[in-house]
Amino acid sequence: MLKVENLHVSYGHIEVLKGISFTVEMGEIVALIGGNGAGKTTTLATVSGLLRPASGKIFWKGEVIHTTAVETIVAAGIAHCPEGRRIFPGLTVRENLLTGTASRSYKKSEVEDDLALVFELFPRLKERIKQGGWSLSGGEQQMLAIGRALMSRPNLLMLDEPSLGLAPIVIEQVFDKIVELNRRTGLGVLLVEQNSAMALEIAARAFVLETGTITLSGPSATLADDPRVREAYLGG
Numbered sequence: 520m521l522k523v524e525n526l527h528v529s530y531g532h533i534e535v536l537k538g539i540s541f542t543v544e545m546g547e548i549v550a551l552i553g554g555n556g557a558g559k560t561t562t563l564a565t566v567s568g569l570l571r572p573a574s575g576k577i578f579w580k581g582e583v584i585h586t587t588a589v590e591t592i593v594a595a596g597i598a599h600c601p602e603g604r605r606i607f608p609g610l611t612v613r614e615n616l617l618t619g620t621a622s623r624s625y626k627k628s629e630v631e632d633d634l635a636l637v638f639e640l641f642p643r644l645k646e647r648i649k650q651g652g653w654s655l656s657g658g659e660q661q662m663l664a665i666g667r668a669l670m671s672r673p674n675l676l677m678l679d680e681p682s683l684g685l686a687p688i689v690i691e692q693v694f695d696k697i698v699e700l701n702r703r704t705g706l707g708v709l710l711v712e713q714n715s716a717m718a719l720e721i722a723a724r725a726f727v728l729e730t731g732t733i734t735l736s737g738p739s740a741t742l743a744d745d746p747r748v749r750e751a752y753l754g755g
């Protein structure tokens with residue numbers, strides 16, 4: 520479904536992605552793990568069209584998208600939940616969710632159906648529907664960021680560090696929701712995480728990114744047993 524081919528991305532003269540290739544198949548959860556500054560956020564930003572590659576190709580459902588406008592990429596089915604959630608603190612929960620529909624024109628009834636699905640998945644958001652985004656806990660904000668991404672009816676959800684700044688119990692709740700969402704709707708997930716243990720637990724396959732190069736890849740269970748991964752990312 521998503522195919523990234525020999526992708527090179529630079530900030531000015533500094534090359535941050537040095538020819539990475541990977542795929543995400545329909546309905547699959549794939550994790551991209553790696554340390555600080557490895558290029559994970561850059562990878563997601565390039566797939567979603569916020570950054571343009573110096574060279575390489577990105578295909579989505581067989582079509583080239585690395586030259587496509589951001590809103591067209593969203594409308595084609597790729598949703599990006601950025602690092603730090605970036606919800607709108609001054610808007611209510613409902614208003615935040617509605618910003619996720621901006622990429623295409625929906626009938627009112629379709630929007631209501633999508634809201635109903637989000638509230639079914641995240642009942643806490645329904646309870647807080649009229650509250651300002653600022654008043655939500657970190658975990659609720661993460662749920663809201665995911666809910667907002669779902670409003671564009673994606674086939675692929677890209678999540679950048681959903682565990683960031685959350686307590687362990689809340690991280691578990693967020694990850695349970697990601698799995699539930701994947702199982703119930705068949706949504707593909709590209710998960711960027713520094714919490715490698717959790718990411719490997721829910722992903723079918725994973726890639727290790729080190730200073731702009733994919734150094735290891737394979738089924739998550741195999742990677743979780745790999746001494747290099749255990750040493751560098753799973754605390755030995």
Ligand code: ATP
Nearest residue numbers: 530533535553554555556557558559560561562713
């Ligand atoms: P983190 O988890 O810390 O965000 P990451 O793996 O997501 O790490 P990126 O954010 O993609 O890494 O950053 C990769 C490299 O690119 C880092 O060395 C970073 O300092 C650099 N970088 C990121 N954004 C910019 C920018 N706008 N201008 C210049 N350099 C940047």
